[in-house]
Amino acid sequence: MIEIKLENAAKRFQYEWIFRNLSLTVPAASKLAITGSNGSGKSTLIKAIAGLSPVTEGSLSYFFEKRKITAEEVYNYLTISAPYLELPEEFSLVELLKFHFKFKNAISGFSFEKMIEEMYLIGHENKPINQFSSGMKQRLKLGLCFFSQVPLILLDEPTSNLDQKGVDWYLDLIQRFGLNRTLVICSNDPREYQSCENIINIEDYKLKQNL
Numbered sequence: 511m512i513e514i515k516l517e518n519a520a521k522r523f524q525y526e527w528i529f530r531n532l533s534l535t536v537p538a539a540s541k542l543a544i545t546g547s548n549g550s551g552k553s554t555l556i557k558a559i560a561g562l563s564p565v566t567e568g569s570l571s572y573f574f575e576k577r578k579i580t581a582e583e584v585y586n587y588l589t590i591s592a593p594y595l596e597l598p599e600e601f602s603l604v605e606l607l608k609f610h611f612k613f614k615n616a617i618s619g620f621s622f623e624k625m626i627e628e629m630y631l632i633g634h635e636n637k638p639i640n641q642f643s644s645g646m647k648q649r650l651k652l653g654l655c656f657f658s659q660v661p662l663i664l665l666d667e668p669t670s671n672l673d674q675k676g677v678d679w680y681l682d683l684i685q686r687f688g689l690n691r692t693l694v695i696c697s698n699d700p701r702e703y704q705s706c707e708n709i710i711n712i713e714d715y716k717l718k719q720n721l
């Protein structure tokens with residue numbers, strides 16, 4: 511299980527501070543929602559947590575089973591789904607599953623057939639991803655996250671492009687596969703983060719910047 515600790519973390523792009531003085535502990539196996547209006551910095555924060563973009567000031571630490579791990583190695587412990595992270599579209603579904611699960615273990619009892627059934631993508635096994643609908647791609651992104659055996663799952667706008675059936679499916683994934691894992695969810699839609707016990711608004715970490 512993984513715990514995340516931010517201490518006085520801040521991020522700046524050129525002259526613009528996106529957030530500042532952000533101190534926060536995300537306990538192991540807890541669920542955190544990052545909320546805030548469009549352009550407020552939710553994705554910037556989750557990218558920092560993913561190790562994709564370092565904080566400008568302060569620190570961001572990770573503890574796996576109480577052992578400190580570095581931002582450079584954290585990708586081994588996480589999966590992320592986000593609108594700005596594209597799937598390799600030239601792969602077929604089966605090719606993508608084979609590729610992804612070269613790097614991550616599947617959760618216990620999950621064959622590719624079982625994953626495809628769970629994502630309700632039966633019949634699309636050999637179709638290139640670039641011929642998938644946006645909802646199919648979103649289910650695939652979420653499936654790759656939840657069916658990987660990782661202690662940290664990062665989700666940015668998890669129900670974008672999903673219809674009501676897809677939203678219900680996502681909520682079911684959280685119930686069934688979100689246990690004993692740390693989840694961080696960026697969202698403006700309360701349905702997406704109804705399971706989160708901790709909620710922050712990134713806008714609360716802006717005002718202090720010019721004081």
Ligand SMILES: Nc1ncnc2c1ncn2[C@@H]1O[C@H](COP(=O)(O)OP(=O)(O)OP(=O)(O)O)[C@@H](O)[C@H]1O
Binds near residue numbers: 524546550551
């Ligand atoms: N690489 C970058 N270089 C410069 N500015 C950036 C960069 N990435 C993001 N920003 C700026 O940071 C601010 C926050 O953007 P971010 O994408 O984190 O917001 P968000 O809360 O996720 O928005 P949305 O809800 O619209 O997805 C915006 O002003 C954006 O222009």
